[in-house]
Amino acid sequence: MSTDMAIFLTVAAVLVAATLAVAVMLLVRLVRTRRHLRRAGLPTDRRWVFWGAVAYLLLPADLLPDPIYLDDIGVLLVALRSMRSAADGPAAPGR
Numbered sequence: 001m002s003t004d005m006a007i008f009l010t011v012a013a014v015l016v017a018a019t020l021a022v023a024v025m026l027l028v029r030l031v032r033t034r035r036h037l038r039r040a041g042l043p044t045d046r047r048w049v050f051w052g053a054v055a056y057l058l059l060p061a062d063l064l065p066d067p068i069y070l071d072d073i074g075v076l077l078v079a080l081r082s083m084r085s086a087a088d089g090p091a092a093p094g095r
Contacts, residue, residue, distance in 0.1 A: 019069040026076035027057060033083045053079030 034050050056075045 023069045023072045026073060030076055030080050033080060049079045049082045
């Protein structure tokens with residue numbers, strides 16, 4: 001194996017590991033946010049967002065192949081933002 005190929009494979013492995021670590025970190029934050037909302041007595045009416053994001057991360061069918069976790073990270077960020085907006089209070093009637 002050439003040196004260039006070894007460097008490429010090493011860089012690719014590091015990038016895959018880094019994106020997987022970010023995805024796992026966001027999943028942990030999402031679970032903690034849901035737990036904090038439930039403990040605070042706030043409504044967790046966005047359960048479908050939580051479970052949808054978890055299912056998207058775990059299921060093999062993705063928009064991008066699984067070594068590229070960017071779509072999973074995007075879904076987790078949207079779910080986390082949605083759960084956090086529930087903590088800000090009920091939505092106004094016009095929203």
